[in-house]
Structures are given as structure tokens and as C-alpha cells.
Amino acid sequence: MANDDEDRLSALLLKWEESWDLGEEISLDDLCADHPELEQTLADQIKLLKSMNWMKQDAADDDLNDAEETDPLIGETLAGRYRIDSIVGFGGHGKVYKAFDPELQRHVAVKVSKSIASESQSDELLEEARRAAKLKHSNIVAVHDVGRHDGQLFFVTELVEGQNLADLISSGRINPSEATRVVSALADALQFAHEQGFLHRDIKPANILLDHQGRVLITDFGIATTIDKIENHRGGTPGTLPYMSPEQIAGQVQLIDGRTDVHALGVVFYELLTGELPYQGRTPTAVREQILLRQPKSVSSLNSSVPKQLDAVCLKCLVKHPADRYQTAMEVKQALTAPISTSVPKVGLIVVGLALVALTWFAWRSWGQNQVTEFIEFPAPAVRDGVFVFDGASRIVTPLKRFSPATLEAWVKSRHTDTGCYFIVGSDVRTKFGIGFGICGSTLAAETIPTLVRSDAIVEPGKWVHLAAVFGSEETRLYLDGELVETDQPTKQVNPESVFVIGNVGLKNAIDFFKGEMRSVRISAGERYIGRFTPEDTFSPDEQARLIYDGKHLDGTQIEDLSGNGNDGNWESITN
Amino acid sequence: MELGHTQRLGEWLDLARQGQVDARNEIIAHACERLRLLTRKMLKNYPKVKRWSETDDVLQNAMIRLHRSLAEIQPETPRQFYGLATTQIRRELIDLARHHFGAHGNGANHLTDGGETANQEIDGREPESLDSWSKFHEAVEGLPEEQREVVNLLWYEGISQPDAAKLLGISLATLKRRWQSARITLGKLIEEIQLGE
Numbered sequence: 001m002a003n004d005d006e007d008r009l010s011a012l013l014l015k016w017e018e019s020w021d022l023g024e025e026i027s028l029d030d031l032c033a034d035h036p037e038l039e040q041t042l043a044d045q046i047k048l049l050k051s052m053n054w055m056k057q058d059a060a061d062d063d064l065n066d067a068e069e070t071d072p073l074i075g076e077t078l079a080g081r082y083r084i085d086s087i088v089g090f091g092g093h094g095k096v097y098k099a100f101d102p103e104l105q106r107h108v109a110v111k112v113s114k115s116i117a118s119e120s121q122s123d124e125l126l127e128e129a130r131r132a133a134k135l136k137h138s139n140i141v142a143v144h145d146v147g148r149h150d151g152q153l154f155f156v157t158e159l160v161e162g163q164n165l166a167d168l169i170s171s172g173r174i175n176p177s178e179a180t181r182v183v184s185a186l187a188d189a190l191q192f193a194h195e196q197g198f199l200h201r202d203i204k205p206a207n208i209l210l211d212h213q214g215r216v217l218i219t220d221f222g223i224a225t226t227i228d229k230i231e232n233h234r235g236g237t238p239g240t241l242p243y244m245s246p247e248q249i250a251g252q253v254q255l256i257d258g259r260t261d262v263h264a265l266g267v268v269f270y271e272l273l274t275g276e277l278p279y280q281g282r283t284p285t286a287v288r289e290q291i292l293l294r295q296p297k298s299v300s301s302l303n304s305s306v307p308k309q310l311d312a313v314c315l316k317c318l319v320k321h322p323a324d325r326y327q328t329a330m331e332v333k334q335a336l337t338a339p340i341s342t343s344v345p346k347v348g349l350i351v352v353g354l355a356l357v358a359l360t361w362f363a364w365r366s367w368g369q370n371q372v373t374e375f376i377e378f379p380a381p382a383v384r385d386g387v388f389v390f391d392g393a394s395r396i397v398t399p400l401k402r403f404s405p406a407t408l409e410a411w412v413k414s415r416h417t418d419t420g421c422y423f424i425v426g427s428d429v430r431t432k433f434g435i436g437f438g439i440c441g442s443t444l445a446a447e448t449i450p451t452l453v454r455s456d457a458i459v460e461p462g463k464w465v466h467l468a469a470v471f472g473s474e475e476t477r478l479y480l481d482g483e484l485v486e487t488d489q490p491t492k493q494v495n496p497e498s499v500f501v502i503g504n505v506g507l508k509n510a511i512d513f514f515k516g517e518m519r520s521v522r523i524s525a526g527e528r529y530i531g532r533f534t535p536e537d538t539f540s541p542d543e544q545a546r547l548i549y550d551g552k553h554l555d556g557t558q559i560e561d562l563s564g565n566g567n568d569g570n571w572e573s574i575t576n
Numbered sequence: 577m578e579l580g581h582t583q584r585l586g587e588w589l590d591l592a593r594q595g596q597v598d599a600r601n602e603i604i605a606h607a608c609e610r611l612r613l614l615t616r617k618m619l620k621n622y623p624k625v626k627r628w629s630e631t632d633d634v635l636q637n638a639m640i641r642l643h644r645s646l647a648e649i650q651p652e653t654p655r656q657f658y659g660l661a662t663t664q665i666r667r668e669l670i671d672l673a674r675h676h677f678g679a680h681g682n683g684a685n686h687l688t689d690g691g692e693t694a695n696q697e698i699d700g701r702e703p704e705s706l707d708s709w710s711k712f713h714e715a716v717e718g719l720p721e722e723q724r725e726v727v728n729l730l731w732y733e734g735i736s737q738p739d740a741a742k743l744l745g746i747s748l749a750t751l752k753r754r755w756q757s758a759r760i761t762l763g764k765l766i767e768e769i770q771l772g773e
């Protein structure tokens with residue numbers, strides 16, 4: 001094969017694999033549209049890549065299935081009391097056995113950790129588990145005893161005869177009223193545990209049991225964290241990836257509280273209502289990015305029988321920042337039990353004072369209908385001293401179709417200090433990656449197709465800084481005040497299916513709005529910056545510039561393009 | 577983005593060269609942990625093997641050998657360290673597959689789960705038999721150096737793609753191309769192995 005063909009083949013295969021990783025496989029016809037002669041070779045190599053996809057799973061993430069192992073504990077008596085009869089389940093951290101307690105003449109469940117804990121370590125952890133054992137609630141599996149066997153910790157709990165929620169979900173879709181009953185019961189239990197000072201941190205269907213009478217029970221309270229401490233020598237962020245919250249993924253331990261369990265409750269609710277996880281990807285990295293960045297599809301778009309109100313409750317549990325979720329599990333329960341209305345009065349939006357709360361409402365209301373513009377107002381741009389003021393609910397929609405290679409840059413004074421991602425320039429269409437840049441977790445970040453590029457460079461709030469992202473053909477580069485702070489992979493081909501938007505992530509995403517001041521913005525074709533540079537105080541038009549806005553050149557809601565290309569923008573806001 | 581591992585390794589190597597025992601132990605512990613994880617992955621389809629008490633002993637012995645061999649070397653750079661460590665890890669895995677649990681090992685007569693493993697494909701065709709695993713590791717040995725180095729870092733060492741690109745001094749795009757080519761080559765080899773069985 002000629003070198004040209006090999007390069008082309010390699011590029012096409014990379015393109016295919018990027019889409020495959022995101023669960024959006026490009027068809028062979030599309031892939032080979034310009035090079036039909038490569039079709040057979042591509043098909044063969046794609047087959048091989050699919051067959052080797054297991055290599056992309058890290059050994060550390062491997063979920064081992066020991067189901068068929070003949071178990072040495074069967075027939076053993078733990079702590080001179082509990083006779084192990086059979087295996088009833090497996091968890092990431094250990095096995096669950098059915099055992100008999102001859103003292104009280106009853107069957108119990110015994111969960112045994114996989115890891116060996118040291119004596120001093122286990123004393124401390126056992127104490128913690130004993131405290132958790134005091135949690136007595138009709139929707140929490142009672143812990144009867146904890147102990148040690150050959151260095152392994154074990155937990156004796158009530159034996160629940162029935163099935164777990166994971167089995168129920170896999171057996172078919174659950175109707176919305178049953179899902180609501182289950183989630184209400186879970187919210188009740190979580191509220192009680194949170195009030196006692198306990199977080200679960202690993203709420204997922206496998207940890208939720210339904211007995212034969214339909215009673216809903218959370219298992220592993222105090223156990224998930226305890227075992228995780230042994231396994232990973234940490235106590236902050238145990239969890240199971242698809243159910244983890246953004247703050248767990250980001251390692252923001254200080255943000256982990258009851259609202260982290262509320263997020264997991266939202267994931268479980270979503271799965272119950274739709275049969276699907278809200279965040280999906282073929283690799284753990286893709287799932288992490290989904291959790292950190294992407295809004296899930298509305299529940300009602302996947303299951304039309306779900307009332308909008310339930311859809312809203314579910315999505316509010318899943319909001320990225322804990323401050324914008326329900327603050328307590330009780331609030332979730334109250335929202336679920338409130339009378340269902342067929343429409344939400346528009347006036348509700350106006351009376352909500354907090355912009356982000358309004359955003360959440362707006363988001364779920366609009367995603368279901370995919371009619372963002374229904375709610376968009378066109379007030380005059382907020383400008384102070386010749387500077388745009390973005391209030392977290394405004395953006396400028398440009399007529400410029402997205403493209404690459406491109407250089408996006410802006411002078412900004414941010415107000416963001418939290419873990420969310422706020423876009424200064426975006427270009428996305430919903431559920432897909434686009435190109436853009438912004439501030440994620442207070443650091444400069446860019447979105448490429450198909451991944452997020454994050455730097456360690458902190459964008460200091462309250463200070464004017466020049467931020468730039470170069471989307472080159474070989475790599476993506478991020479600059480803070482002219483200093484190169486991050487280099488990463490190049491974006492894949494950018495389709496002009498969306499326009500550039502300033503102040504949030506994309507035209508149809510009512511999320512991730514920037515808050516702060518923006519003095520000027522420039523979008524240029526090509527790679528304007530390669531090495532270190534001194535940023536211009538005022539962006540000048542030149543051959544590369546496709547669009548330049550500043551806060552001084554406006555006409556009503558229209559923002560004048562100073563590049564000379566006629567790409568005037570429009571100021572939009574979702575609140576008045 | 578996790579940029580830390582290569583940087584940390586570089587710092588450990590510097591400290592290790594200065595005679596800091598803790599730093600050296602950190603480096604070796606990382607390699608041993610990877611060996612443990614990969615062994616577990618390789619043996620996961622062999623539940624009957626895992627009940628034997630000697631499983632832990634065999635792994636322990638392999639880890640001790642790895643520990644010793646790494647303690648004797650003085651790598652200058654993270655790249656050199658990974659090259660040496662991965663070669664050792666692979667040798668131990670091949671040894672485990674062939675001599676301890678493979679066709680000629682103690683486990684040969686205890687493998688009664690062929691029917692189960694046939695249904696345990698997780699994402700494509702992960703090697704099913706220990707013999708296939710052994711051949712897979714050998715196939716990696718036979719890859720062109722550039723591709724092998726990428727497989728070493730991403731699969732055996734479990735480090736991130738951006739870290740690996742930095743460590744090798746190549747662009748991320750080049751790393752991705754090599755990673756893809758390596759998997760295609762290995763896919764062909766595994767296909768041939770399966771056809772031949």
C-alpha cells in the first residue's frame with residue numbers, strides 16, 4: 001500500500017474509533033465516501049480493532065467475576081457463630097453469603113471484604129461500621145454484627161429475600177409510578193441516614209434490594225465506605241463510576257455530602273424510568289467526561305410515558321453542581337409527592353430569583369421539547385464601561401459556523417470558583433462534543449471532539465486575563481496571558497453543523513453559562529499562536545480574524561463584528 | 577487531567593538516585609501492583625485455579641523476583657524505567673501462564689471450566705486460555721519497538737495517553753496512531769492463534 005493510502009487509512013481509522021468510543025459509530029459508507037477503494041481494508045481493520053477493544057480497559061478497572069469460584073468459606077463458621085451456607089451475591093468489594101446464626105436461630109447475610117485489613121486499621125474501621133450498625137430504618141438493611149475472620153472484615157446483616165434493583169431493571173422497564181415509589185422510599189432512608197451523619201457514597205441498583213413484599217431497602221450503609229478505606233486507603237470518594245457525582249469524579253472531597261447521594265439517587269431514578277444510564281461511554285474516560293460535562297437526555301425523550309414533573313425531578317438530582325441540586329433527600333421526596341401538574345406556569349421562571357435554579361428549570365423544560373428559543377428573551381446586552389457583563393443566563397449567538405483549525409481568544413474577568421464548567425466560546429450541539437473553551441473547576445479548559453482538555457492553569461476570579469485556545473491540526477494548545485499552559489491531542493474534524501456561541505457551550509444548550517465580564521472576543525482561522533506571545537490589549541482585524549466583538553460596538557441587541565466580515569452577533573438571555 | 581504519574585515517577589527516580597529508599601520502594605511498588613492486577617486479569621477466567629492457596633504464593637514469588645530485578649537496576653529516565661519494568665512484568669506473566677497455570681503447570685488437570693470461559697468474552701476477544709494469554713504477551717514482544725513501547729505504557733503500566741505521549745516525546749496524535757496500529761497487529765496475531773487452535 002502506498003504511504004499516502006496508509007496515512008489516509010490511519011486517519012480514517014482514528015476517526016472511526018473516536019466515534020466508536022463515544023457510542024456514535026460512523027458507518028463504513030460515510031467513512032469511505034471519498035475513498036471507496038479503502039473500504040475492504042478499513043472493514044477488516046475495524047473488525048480487528050473491535051476485537052481488541054478489551055485492551056482499552058485498564059486492568060485496574062476490571063470488574064472481576066468470581067461467580068463460579070468454589071469458595072473456601074462455604075461451610076466455615078465465622079467468629080465461632082455464623083455458619084456460611086452459600087454465596088448470594090457479589091459486590092465490587094467482596095462477596096455476600098447466606099449464613100445461619102444458631103444463637104438466634106435465623107438466617108443472616110454476611111458480607112466479607114476481599115482485602116485483608118491490618119489489626120489497627122480494622123479496629124478503627126470496625127468501630128465506624130459499628131456506629132453505622134446503629135442506623136435503624138425500615139428502608140435500610142440492618143447491620144447485626146461486624147467482625148474479623150483471617151484478617152478479612154465481615155458484616156452480618158439481615159437477610160433480605162427478594163431481588164436487587166439491578167436485576168429488576170435488567171428484566172424490563174419499570175412503570176413510572178413504581179419507580180417513584182422506589183425512589184421515594186430511598187429518599188426517606190437517605191434523609192434519615194444523612195440526619196444521623198452518614199453518607200452512603202455508593203448508591204446504585206446493586207445496593208438496593210426489594211423483598212418479596214415489595215419493601216425497598218438500601219444495603220451497605222457504612223460498609224461501602226469502610227471497605228473502600230481498606231482497599232484504597234481513602235475515605236473520600238468511593239463509588240461506582242456510572243453512579244458517581246461530578247464532585248466525586250473531580251476529587252472535590254470538600255463538596256461531598258448528602259447531595260452526592262442525591263445525585264446517585266437521580267442516576268438510579270433515571271435508570272428506573274428509562275432502562276438506560278444517563279451517562280454512557282465505551283471507556284471509563286468517556287463516562288467520566290460525560291458525568292463532568294454532559295447533560296443527560298431528558299427522561300421523557302426516552303420514555304414518553306414519564307410525566308414532565310418526574311423528568312424534572314430526576315434531572316434536578318443530576319445537576320452538575322451540588323448547590324443547584326435538591327439540597328436534601330427530603331426535598332426529592334417532597335418534589336415527587338407534590339401533585340402532578342400538566343404544565344408548569346411560565347411565571348414560575350420569573351419568580352425564581354437564583355439564575356442557576358432558573359437555568360435548571362429552563363434546561364429540563366426545554367430539553368424535553370427541544371425548543372430553547374421559546375424562552376429566550378432579547379433584552380439589550382448588559383454592558384458596563386464598554387465591557388460585556390454575563391450574568392450566567394446570557395450569551396451571544398454568532399452567525400459564524402464552527403470550523404478548525406481555529407484560534408479562539410477573549411479578555412475575561414471571571415466570577416467562577418466552583419467545579420463546574422463554564423464556556424466562554426462554545427460551538428456544541430447537544431449530546432455531542434464541539435470545540436470551545438472556558439473555565440472548568442477554576443482552570444482553563446477546552447472542549448475538543450471528542451474530549452475535554454484541561455490545564456492546571458488557574459483562572460483567577462476578579463482579575464482581567466487573556467485566554468486563548470488554538471485548535472490546530474496536530475494539537476490543541478491553551479494559553480493563559482500568552483503563556484502556553486497545556487498541549488493535548490488535536491480535535492477531530494469539525495462539522496459546520498453549529499455556530500459559535502459566546503458565553504455558553506452551544507446554541508441548544510441552556511447550560512454552562514459564563515458569569516463575569518468579557519472585554520473582547522476574537523475568533524480566527526488557523527493557528528494564530530504557536531509559542532509564547534504578548535496578548536494584544538485590543539484585538540485588531542487582520543487576514544486571520546473572522547470575528548471580533550467588544551462591549552463598545554453595539555446596536556440594540558446586535559453586536560457589531562469589528563473584523564470586517566459582517567459576522568454580527570445577537571445578544572440573548574433566558575431571564576429578563 | 578491527570579498529568580501526575582510521569583512527573584511523580586521522574587521525581588521518585590531523582591530521589592532514588594540520591595539514595596532515598598522510600599522513593600525506590602514507591603517505584604517498585606507501582607510495578608508490583610501492575611503485575612498483580614494483570615495476573616488477576618489473566619486468571620479471571622480460571623476460577624478453579626484461584627481456589628488453590630498456592631496462587632498467592634506463586635504471585636508473591638513473581639513479585640519478589642520483580643522487586644529484586646528492579647532493585648538492581650538504576651534507570652536514568654522514566655522511559656528507561658518503564659521499558660525495563662514492563663519487560664520484567666511480561667516475563668513474569670508468561671512464566672505464570674506457561675509454568676504455573678498453563679498446560680504444563682499444576683493447574684492443568686484442574687481446568688474444568690472450559691465451557692464457562694467460552695461465554696465470558698468481555699468486549700471482543702480477550703484471550704480465553706492461559707496459553708492464548710502467553711501467546712499474547714509473546715506477540716507483544718514481537719511488535720515493532722515503537723508500537724511495543726506504547727503498549728507497554730498504556731496496557732501494562734496503565735498510564736494515560738497524554739502522559740505516555742509526553743514520556744515518549746511524541747505528539748498525542750502519533751501516540752494514538754501507534755496504539756491503534758499495535759492493536760491491529762495484535763488482533764491479527766490473536767486471530768491466527770484462534771484459527772490455529
